[in-house]
Amino acid sequence: MEFTDEQITRYSRHILLPEVGGKGQKKIAKSRMLIVGAGGLGSPAALYLAAAGVGTIGLIDSDVADLSNLQRQILHHTPDLGRPKVVSGKEKIQALNPDVNVVTYEDRLIAKNALELIRGYDVVIDGVDNFPAKFLINDACVFAEKPLVHGGILRFDGRVFTVIPKKSACYRCVFKNPPPPGLVASCQEAGVIGVLAGIIGTIQATEALKLVLGIGRPLTDRMLDFDARRTSFREIKTRRNPNCPLCGEHPTITELFDHEPESCELKQAKVEA
Amino acid sequence: MQVKINGKAEEVQGATVLDLLKAKNIDPHMVAVELNNTMLEHDYLATTSVKEGDQVEFLFYMGGGQ
Ligand SMILES: [Zn+2]
Numbered sequence: 001m002e003f004t005d006e007q008i009t010r011y012s013r014h015i016l017l018p019e020v021g022g023k024g025q026k027k028i029a030k031s032r033m034l035i036v037g038a039g040g041l042g043s044p045a046a047l048y049l050a051a052a053g054v055g056t057i058g059l060i061d062s063d064v065a066d067l068s069n070l071q072r073q074i075l076h077h078t079p080d081l082g083r084p085k086v087v088s089g090k091e092k093i094q095a096l097n098p099d100v101n102v103v104t105y106e107d108r109l110i111a112k113n114a115l116e117l118i119r120g121y122d123v124v125i126d127g128v129d130n131f132p133a134k135f136l137i138n139d140a141c142v143f144a145e146k147p148l149v150h151g152g153i154l155r156f157d158g159r160v161f162t163v164i165p166k167k168s169a170c171y172r173c174v175f176k177n178p179p180p181p182g183l184v185a186s187c188q189e190a191g192v193i194g195v196l197a198g199i200i201g202t203i204q205a206t207e208a209l210k211l212v213l214g215i216g217r218p219l220t221d222r223m224l225d226f227d228a229r230r231t232s233f234r235e236i237k238t239r240r241n242p243n244c245p246l247c248g249e250h251p252t253i254t255e256l257f258d259h260e261p262e263s264c265e266l267k268q269a270k271v272e273a
Numbered sequence: 274m275q276v277k278i279n280g281k282a283e284e285v286q287g288a289t290v291l292d293l294l295k296a297k298n299i300d301p302h303m304v305a306v307e308l309n310n311t312m313l314e315h316d317y318l319a320t321t322s323v324k325e326g327d328q329v330e331f332l333f334y335m336g337g338g339q
Binding site: 129152 | 312330335337
């Protein structure tokens with residue numbers, strides 16, 4: 001695969017980086033990334049990965065763009081209201097960079113389709129808004145042994161966490177199960193500061209590119225928590241948990257399953273110190 | 274005695290991890306608990322005591338993304 005003059009110019013600021021160069025840019029161009037959820041986190045991730053020249057971006061989402069999404073879901077513009085998010089997303093990605101092959105799935109990720117979908121990609125980005133889907137993505141990535149960049153946002157707080165299956169802690173090494181129903185409120189009720197999606201989604205995209213390039217130190221075995229009120233990041237060390245029901249020594253989860261659907265947010269009593 | 278809770282030094286009474294959660298009004302189901310960088314199973318919250326200098330993390334679920 002050779003780059004055209006136009007592509008060399010487009011990606012010149014990457015190629016100038018010794019850690020990337022022409023060789024790294026080719027790795028990016030050959031990479032396939034699956035973004036689950038074309039919403040708050042998926043939007044900035046998709047746009048930056050498209051700009052970076054990722055070869056194939058898979059977008060899966062079953063929703064249509066709603067007016068209340070536009071405060072943070074920057075893939076979708078006002079004229080897109082009512083249109084499927086994957087369609088709107090594909091248009092924006094291709095307008096930004098026609099080099100990118102966009103594969104869309106107007107669907108939900110469920111136990112039945114998750115493995116097959118994920119197997120076709122090199123890296124998976126979690127941009128979903130609910131725990132059943134987050135746990136399913138984690139499980140599917142561990143079974144398929146595909147690196148996962150997990151992200152979450154709520155109110156003024158965000159979190160990023162990279163999982164390299166069987167090598168680093170997975171989501172269930174920390175959280176064994178979704179929070180019990182009844183303790184949760186929907187994210188519509190909870191609210192989120194829109195820019196947070198940009199911060200967290202962009203860190204997820206950074207992680208995905210690093211994984212493909214094989215440079216630096218991935219965000220594995222540590223959760224990166226961001227507090228927008230204080231503009232402060234904090235790292236929480238994690239490690240593989242021998243009691244993990246998925247990747248531990250005696251796993252109890254041996255095949256994919258869907259958790260009961262529930263809303264996306266936990267009413268959290270903040271730790272006040 | 275002093276322990277670190279979510280990165281901050283705090284003065285607490287000698288107690289179990291569950292007591293710390295109760296004192297902070299945190300439902301144990303809402304957090305994953307790490308004691309000195311090792312996950313602590315929920316079954317052991319009531320029987321694990323906290324010692325001077327321990328590092329405790331209460332990790333809340335963070336769910337949204339859309
Ligand atoms: Zn695990």
